[in-house]
Each structure stands twice: as C-alpha cells, then as structure tokens.
Amino acid sequence: MPSDTAGSWTPVALSADLPSATVMPAWTQAGSIALWRSQSGRVSASSDRCPHRGMRLSHGFVRGEALSCIYHGWSYSSAGTCIRIPAHPDLVPPETIRVAVHKVEESNGVIWVATGEPAEQPPGFDDLVPLRSLTAEADMAALEAAAGGKTGTDGLIRIADCPWIRLLPTEQAGRTLIHVMIEQSRSPADRVAASRLAEAVRRRAEACRTEVA
Secondary structure (H helix, E strand, C coil), X not given: CXXXXXXXXXXXXXXXXXXXXXXXXXXXXXXXXXXXXXXCCCEEEEECECCCCCCEHHHCEEECCEEECCCCCCEECCCCEEEECCCXXXXXXXXXXXXXXXXXXXXXXXXXXXXXXXXXXXXXXXXXXXXXXXXXXXXXXXXXXXXXXXXXXXXCEECCCCCCEEEEEEEECCEEXXXXXXXXXXCHHHHHHHHHHHHHHHHHHHHHHHHHC
C-alpha cells in the first residue's frame, strides 16, 4: 500500500460488507474506528468512542446521514460534529463536542481508511474483484509463508500455486485481516475454488504460528 512518513492507507473492509445505514467496527494503525455508511451511501470513519460517556460508536446505529451512540443517542455527522442530543432537543450542540474522523476512499469494492495524511491515493485494482474477507490468527510472516509469496509493493500477496488469486492483508495486533481478491474474468466455479483455497492458506498460517509458538 502507498505510504510515507506522513501517513498510510489501511484496507479496512469490503464495500459489500457495509450496506447503507449500517455501522461496523474496523481497525487502522491508529486503533479501532467506527466505519459507517449513511442512508445515501456515503462512507465515513469516526473515532470509536462517544465523547459523552465513552461508549463505542461501532455499537451504535445510523439514521439518515448521522451516526448515533447507542447509549444516550448523541448523533454525529460525517465531519465529526455533534448534531443532536436527544435529552436536550432544542439545544444546538457546541462545536467543541465532536469525534475525530479519518479520510476514507472506496475503490473497486474495497474501503480504505487513512492514518495521517498519505502522499498518494490508495492503490486501485481495476483487474480484480473482491471475493470475501477472513481473519487469520497469525501474523503477516506466517501468512506469507502459507501463501508461498511475499507482499508486493501494491500490498497484495500472490498465492504461489494459484496466481490469479490475490490476498490483501492488514495486520491487527497479532491477527491478520485478509481480503480475498480474484481476477475479474474468473468463473463462478473459480470463485468457489478461490474461497476454499484462501481458507486453506489461513489454516496453514495459523498452524505455522502454532508450531513457532
């Protein structure tokens, strides 16, 4: 993935996993975030803590174009400003009440969130389509060993015995989130085979970690 000393991009989820009007937890190098899509389809990434009582916003809900905390219903815009406090419906929340937000890009079925200010846009995989995501209880080194390939400059791992399958990984404190990508021209049968092979790679990676431990 493109990165520099100022910031980097993390592939946090697949577009298909975040329908309109939903929120989910996700992870970046800066820590956990609340990833949400408004009713109109806009994707936003907010700090995962409500400034009121510290409840995780990823446990909240989306109504219209706002993310609301499940605890007391404080609502936040995609820019991070508090726009509604249900206990005080006539109050215009002060601008000092806000949550931190991150830059988001959605490209070719992958949702990317920025940490800091990256010098470049996230990579585009025009010849690939996302298949699924899975989590391996293993680090990147174990995943590369299981796949038989190293992570390229584009952030992808090519499976040695099946190069039309790519793995787009990101480490998460001992775990690795893996987005499985395949070439667009592949058949439905190939998709099934790719999913099974990705599962096999995950099992090998987890076995490798167990053996090292």
